[in-house]
Amino acid sequence: MELPELTVQDDGRLAQNITHFARALRKAGFRLGPGRILQALEAVQAAPFTSRADFFWTLHACFVSKPEERLVFEQVFRLYWRDPRYLDHMMSLMLPQVKGSYNERKAAPGEKRAAQSLLDLPPPPPQEEGEEEIEIDASATAAATERLRTLDFEQMSVEEIAEAKRMLARLTLPVQPLVSRRMTPGGQARVDRAATMRAALRRGDLGRLAFQNPRLKWPNLVALCDISGSMSQYSRMVLHFLHAVMNARGQGWAQVHAFTFGTRLTNITRHLHQRDVDAALAAAGAEAQDWQGGTRIGQCLHAFNQDWSRRVLGQGAVVLLISDGLDRDPPEALSFEMKRLSLSARRLIWVNPLLRWDGFLPKAQGIRAMLPHCDAFRAGHSIATLEGLARAISDPQDRGERDRLLSHLRDG
Known part of the structure; x- marks a missing residue:
């Protein structure tokens, strides 16, 4: 599908919109400093573009530094610069004016992180004096943890991914040793006939038996x-x-x-x-x-x-x-x-x-x-x-x- 034409309005809001876009990327997990944002502003000003694809790839070159950031960048770009369902309150500050309509579609992987980075929920109101305090049920926390354990990695938000990584860091993958065909002296598993005979030759009798056990080895x-x-x-x-x-x-x-x-x-x-x-x-x-x-x-x-x-x-x-x-x-x-x-x-x-x-x-x-x-x-x-x-x-x-x-x- 061809991308619609993009008209840039020289209304002095170019730097403001790109800065807000960079902040959204930071909330989605990108590591962007002021230097990268200034580079993006200079690149957009220097590169003549007339299409959405030109604008997309100009910002992509400035902000994306890891392969895993590509998908999230694409979703944040789509939500910030195009989709009115998520960004009605930002439309007055939009840089591009997009012509054309778009069909409804199912949310793509990475879109939850992108939307969350743009639409922060306001904090809950402070509790008024005299209002009955609600006791927190610990079972709700347990239920949230259990939900996170079974949640698909592709459908996790930024916070859920961070918590999932902490949970993965605590997981273990223990393994039992393997029994080797090689033997080691000691134990009582099997009589070591060769060692017994060598000892008998030294002492002149069979007064003591030598034993051996299978050697244990750990797998890779x-x-x-x-x-x-x-x-x-x-x-x-x-x-x-x-x-x-x-x-x-x-x-x-x-x-x-x-x-x-x-x-x-x-x-x-x-x-x-x-x-x-x-x-x-x-x-x-x-x-x-x-x-x-x-x-x-x-x-x-x-x-x-x-x-x-x-x-x-x-x-x-x-x-x-x-x-x-x-x-x-x-x-x-x-x-x-x-x-x-x-x-x-x-x-x-x-x-x-x-x-x-x-x-x-x-x-x-x-x-x-x-x-x-x-x-x-x-x-x-x-x-x-x-x-x-x-x-x-x-x-x-x-x-x-x-x-x-x-x-x-x-x-x-």
Whole structure:
């Protein structure tokens, strides 16, 4: 759809409107200082534009510095500069005068944060003297927490996302050790015949038996996070969770490795070792240049199997694949790479946010190609579903929705 023409009125309010727009972006989570706003004013004054697209991309170049900010910027721009339903009280100060009408549509992801940044609710009135004080029921707080646990990450407001990140930082993902075929001296599990005979030769009798126990080993955790346009918000929350797991002590993992993929594979493990989660994810986002881009799952899995699997999938590793499975690669190649990955890992758990929909069925060819090769197929769209990963990892019999969906594929 072509964008309508944009007429800029030289009424002296240009700087005021752009400043107000920048404040709205700050409320939506952008880090904008006075210098960035001055740059935007200079750019708009210097760049001749006659269309909404020119104006949009001029401000976009000045204010957007991270891939994850693109969607929210688009929604704030739409609400501030176009939509009269949200901004009736600002229309008198509008810079653009838009010609044309727009159809009603369902709210897009990120729009809740955008609208909230523009429409702050007034504070409640002070309580008058003599008015009966209302006692706060603690169950309401518990109900709000439970609602947040089950709320879809895509539908959260700015405050809800911040609280969800704090809750994710407290989650744990413990794992039990694996029993190795190698033995270690001590215990009473098995007689160590070789050690017993060596001791007998030294002493000249079989007066004492030597014992040995199986050696315990701790597995690696490897996460492959899809950061394409449809997955960026979900993977960002999963990375907050992985940061907490990676920097927590006593959970049992030998090593935790994290990779992102969209159109290419990026190893972000070293960035997540930073103690500050914001700095860690900022560094990871700077290295992964394909945030909110396309998806080449098969190609990226091939790169992982070729370059990284032997390095990080030792010790009976558990692999978390966070992706919606919507891929542009040929399904045959995707199925082959998934099979290779499954054979290299002790357990391959596919975390798919599309399971948030009741009655979800594997209709996309990418999902149909990948599903037979995972050990468990679980949802990953909320805090509650991420909490369930601990159960999927500790229980070898846990399959999630895998068996139900595989039976649908066989029957279909």
